[in-house]
Amino acid sequence: MFELDRYSVSFGPGTALRAASLTIRPGDRLGVVGESGSGKTMLGLSLMGMVPDAATQSGTLRVDGKDMTGAPDIAWRALRARRVAMIFQEPMAALNPLRRVGETVAEPLRVHLGLGAQAARPRALALFEEVGLPDAAARLRQFPHELSGGQRQRVLIALALACDPTLLIADEPTTALDPNVALRIIDLLVRLAEDRGMALLFISHNLAAVARATRDIAVMYGGDIVERGPTQAVLNSPAHPYTRGLLAARPDPAAASRRAAGRRPRLPTIPGSVPPLAALPAGCRFAGRCPVELPPCAESRPPPSEPGTGRDAICHALLQNEAAR
Template sequence: MLLTVADLAIDLPTPGGPRRVVHDVSFTLDGGDSLGVVGESGSGKTMTALALMGLLPEGATVSGALRFEGVDLARLGEAQMQKLRGDRIGMVFQEPMTALNPLHRVGRQVAEPLILHRGMSKRAAWAEAVKLLVRVRLRDPERVARAYPFALSGGERQRAMIAMALSCSPKLLIADEPTTALDVTVQARILDLLATLGAQSDMAMLLVSHDLAVVARHCRRVLVMYGGTVMESGPAEAVLRDARHPYTRALLEARPRAGAARGERLRAIAGAAVPAGAEPRGCPFAGRCPMTMDACHATPLPTIELAGDRRVRCLRVDAEGRPT
């Protein structure tokens, strides 16, 4: 198994003491596999991804196991993590304008992992960087390579960052909303490219996204997170076709519908998302959930194992996955 995450928990420092923002997250990823992580903002998706890269905020503490190629990432020092980042593990960050260095040309930044991890000369690495910019569908890769990030559009910056993440052919690619700044056509092409590279090089992909359609098309399995907790998991096609958790169903019902009448309002999830680090005694979705009962506010969530390698954490779902 390429990656095994077991009982991952993340605590962040606050003036009132440590607050847990991710609770007991577990999953596995093998070479060539793909996992989508979905949920509202503040659900713990990005924190989970950053924990794998060793890039959590200062003062954060991690418990549980993060085993990549047999090595527990949570136990590695910064120097050891630097050898993995950009080489064996690549990451596409959500906001390219803050992830790219404004003081260096884009080509230099795409080439840097090749120089550091592959020992290429600057000339050879620059040439390879231009080829990578071609692969991510940039129309004028030479111009982009010579440009500084501020001179590029949001879509060009995003594609340049994807090129940088892919430069050393990582075994694991973590993509945090990788196509946010791209139009629909380019988005589909980039995601198809990532899927093709994964199949060709046995690269695993962890895709963080708000877009359920993207996850359904490009991921074999899915984790649905809310309040730092995995509420439902399993094969993406099965979970998104026949959701068992009330939160997963609410996300699906809130999507825009094809053929909807002009001006028709989207269906919203009632209430406000639970604040990060709230640490409720029971289900974090209690109160917003239409199936809420008194026990939901105070009873720890059970994990229900369903057929087809599916799991649901809910007091209102029975052993067969039916609502009670």
């Protein structure tokens, strides 16, 4: 089990992740969404023990009850691959172009499990078959450039699964793939998580992908988790103004048809842009862009509200509405 309790990551005056509180148990499927720079990847790196050396950590990050906040890299090495693994965004950047992919997947089996080359190869082959690579034995001998984008992503998934982690972090795993391949990769991740009983943390800006892959969702902005709850409940009835803005900005197929017919309705957008880390408001991070901003929003961080069972959102306007009922 992975637990964050008011966990923060700061770089000088800028806070990339602020007071995050999460519990991830085996079998959970949690989606994390938000604009670029919202803190999604920093959350994933924190759970991998890969926070940059220049950062300052506070709060608590526990793995199976053990406090790993600020733990040295040697302590995290004992957990990576075996307890937590990550699928990175771009397969061609994550895979060594000079090594055959079978050797790449066999490496964690040798390093972390102590298997010899003869024992590692059939394990790597079984992993390739599990993730659905066609002609898996032949793929072991190929280099990354000889594979398609979807096949490279499956190799990365096999690499992440090699040592049977209890938490798999997928950081934008479908960004570089065409829509049909992306759907197959999402369904593969869900199946693997269910078959293995492992937790899946699915990081994406694609709300449709998150809706397909997860049971619960955390919406991030400016390093804050601004809303959290069951995926379908949050997407069908968003509470926080930022979540509503994200959903409103999704492409609308009907609007695309109208544009093709000569009409050009304006695409809804969230006004302004995300400020740099050092210039984020001290209170609600969304202050300055929010359509329902109140006087205290820029100065004080609102406590979580509970608009429904199992849900919470951080918003002064929601608290005011609740108090008025």
